[in-house]
Amino acid sequence: MHVLAIQDSALIADQWLPQLQQALTMAQHQLTLLTHPHELPSAIEKTKPHLILLRLNQLTPQNIETLDHVRQAATHIPILILTQLDNAPMAVTILEPQDYFLVRNDHTTDGIMYAIHYAAERHSLLTKLKQFSVQRDFFATHDALTKLPNRFSFHQVLKRILTQARRHQHIFALLMIDLDHFKNVNDQFGHNVGDLLLKKIAQILKSIIRKKDLLIPLDSLTRLGGDEFAILVNEIKSPTDASMIAERILKNLHAPLKIKEYEISITASIGIACYPQAGTNLNALMRNADTAMYHAKKQGRDGYQFYSPNDKRAPALKKPALK
Structure with missing residues (x-):
């Protein structure tokens, strides 16, 4: 002392x-x-x-x-x-x-x-x-594994953004991200490797939203649970802004990820719900983003899908243009 x-x-x-x-x-x-x-x-x-x-x-x-x-x-x-x-x-x-x-x-x-x-x-x-x-x-308010905001915290942010959007009449997008065949990673390499992969995915998503051309607040990214993540993109000019981010996510996941002594390839399916077209409250936006994400999986995975209230099948799957 x-x-x-x-x-x-x-x-x-x-x-x-x-x-x-x-x-x-x-x-x-x-x-x-x-x-x-x-x-x-x-x-x-x-x-x-x-x-x-x-x-x-x-x-x-x-x-x-x-x-x-x-x-x-x-x-x-x-x-x-x-x-x-x-x-x-x-x-x-x-x-x-x-x-x-x-x-x-x-x-x-x-x-x-x-x-x-x-x-x-x-x-x-x-x-x-x-x-x-x-x-x-x-x-x-945070996920113990990835240290990202958890579902409860994310709901609070979504409620705040909804209030702002109603007041100022701007649009925003909710991206629901689900890893494809993540269960296979746990089965083949073990849950420890699966956890390390989830932490790596969280780091990739954080690096994407903090790029200078985006600078999305960190509390707008969450791990909802399991292998599911979500991102809120506030005050977008058009749905195209959301699709640009989805393409960037898919592109960054295409390179194999080094986890311990393994190189693991993983893809994701992304559902996008835009306010107010895809819902005007928290439950509707979460549900419709989830629906769009499952449409993306049905269309072959490794892509993203917008929710469309006028088309139950949702728009055709959009693949990222990779260079």
Whole structure:
């Protein structure tokens, strides 16, 4: 553990300082002393401390300034404050919402060492809890395998885009992408390879939508489940814009993919539903994009199909023009 202490006249005069430094050294910890709080940012960057130690004996403007420097510089580091002031708890609220700890009575070496370890362990626990909370929130809206937004998150984005489209009267497209014969990959190479292939497909789709000529937001791409993905293309000028993206996806999948020691060829069938022609609500668009995708499979796979409300057979399969 590395402890960073801000040294003032009271701290220098304390007889326990050499003993504290010796105790920390014996416990294989380090103590770095600063003469001025202005040194904090560079010292934090250099030493990566686990805890900051300071003394608060008087509520002078200088000490309040020191607390403010600590608040700004030590945003993710626990702070241990030695004090005997009765109103210290009110004074140090300037540090909130950071983790800080007051030691008001036992200022012996043993007492301070105990407080240092307690503060560091408590901060470590709080940090782990925060990380767990962040991960929990992330996986509530994202697919665990590909890290793409999941179906729930995708539905929220689709609802938002629907609201915008109704308000501003623009069109958008929903592309439903299903890998062809993906079950064969799992059967032949195993589910581990199948999972790696899905992650690779996710990376390919992300790279396509982030091209400079598209720059489609990442939350518009999702793994719906299994081997099925979807992309929302907002504010398109015509359905041709959606077909261009579908062709690009199919073209990028034609090259064999290196997964472990295997080279795996995979194709996809894509169904396209455009708002408002193919539906004006979430369920209709999802259903009709899915219907168009299955038409693409029936027509031979490795292609895309637009949903047409006026033609139950849907338009003829469109194959990408490969160069």
